[in-house]
Amino acid sequence: MKKLNIAIITGGIVAERGISLKSAKTIYKHLSRKKYNRFLIDFDGKNFIEQSSKKKINKNDFSFTDGKKIKFDLAFLMLHGSPAEDGKLQGFLDVMGIPYTGCDHFVSSLTFDKQSCKTFLRHYKIPMADSLLIFKGDKISTAKIAKMGFPLFIKPNKNGSSYGITKVKTKNEIEEGVNKAFQFDDEVIIESFLKGREFSNGVFRKGDEVVVLPITEIISKNDFFDYQAKYENASEEVTPAKLSKPDTAKCQALSKKLYQVLGCKGMTRFDYIKVGKTFYFLEANTIPGFSEQSIFPQQAVAAGMKISELLDAVVEERLA
Secondary structure, eight states: OEEHHHHEEOOOTTTTTHHHHHHHHHHHHHHHHTTTTEEEEOOOSOOOEEETEEEEBBTTTEEESSEEEOOOEEEEEEEOOOTTTSSSHHHHHHHHHBBSSSOOOHHHHHHSHHHHHHHHHGGOOOOOOEEEEEEEESSEEEEEEHTTOEEEEEEESSSOOTOOEEEEOGGGHHHHHHHHHHHOOOOEEEOOOOOOOEOOOOOOOOEEEEEEEEEEEEEEESSSSSSHHHHHOOOOOOOOOOHHHHHHHHHHHHHHHHHHHTOOOOEEEEEEEEHHHEEEEEEEEESOOOSSHHHHHHHHTTTTHHHHHHHHHHHHHHHO
């Protein structure tokens, strides 16, 4: 069989660029060389650059020429943050007629906007923390925010990897936390604090089956699961999580429900806080981190899968 040409799109000019590059290298490493011709494509904010040849991608048909013209059968999206997790890149690829892994432009945009996603999910009675959205230029009412109680989390509404997030413990810290979040987005979400254990659960499709992976418990060495805890080994991640069978079933059922009602495709990871017997939904990650230490590949290995097997399923779902 003819090998498929797969463009692994990564990079970007956002805070998460470094994570994207690490994730893309893991994808490149584990995608079958026998089945696919793999190309790392770095988006520099304006151009797409094929990393081996350093050739620019022709944006008229998303091809490049290196001795011969090379076109792509599939784009494997591994670019965290904008323009991939917010759906912009998916819209461009739809116009180009190039299939891509993961969620479509609408689902990506919806889940990237934390407050809009929460508003959508309230119709499905998903447990979530109380929240408030403020916009850049708004007059900040610290009194109104303080009524939500302390501590609070203040974070960019549309960003990931815990950039710009602050755990605020007093009224005097609100303004500083809001200003920090506005460095990463022009919308800021303020959420009430949920005291409990933190969990994460990956889901993907294998053929017609929605596969829910083992759950990971995240035990941060810091005050919460911030960037350092996620990417600089300042957390302990236990996979599979030490949960009772009923609690495991409850969390996995919620993950499957979220995956289906949101209309997700490909790999999606859902994050929760467990308070008492309830799993509270935090956010959906439609392009979850995929570096060697990331949660999603940990869960696949715990399920007895090879990473290459998981990636095959993601590719085959889209091409089917």
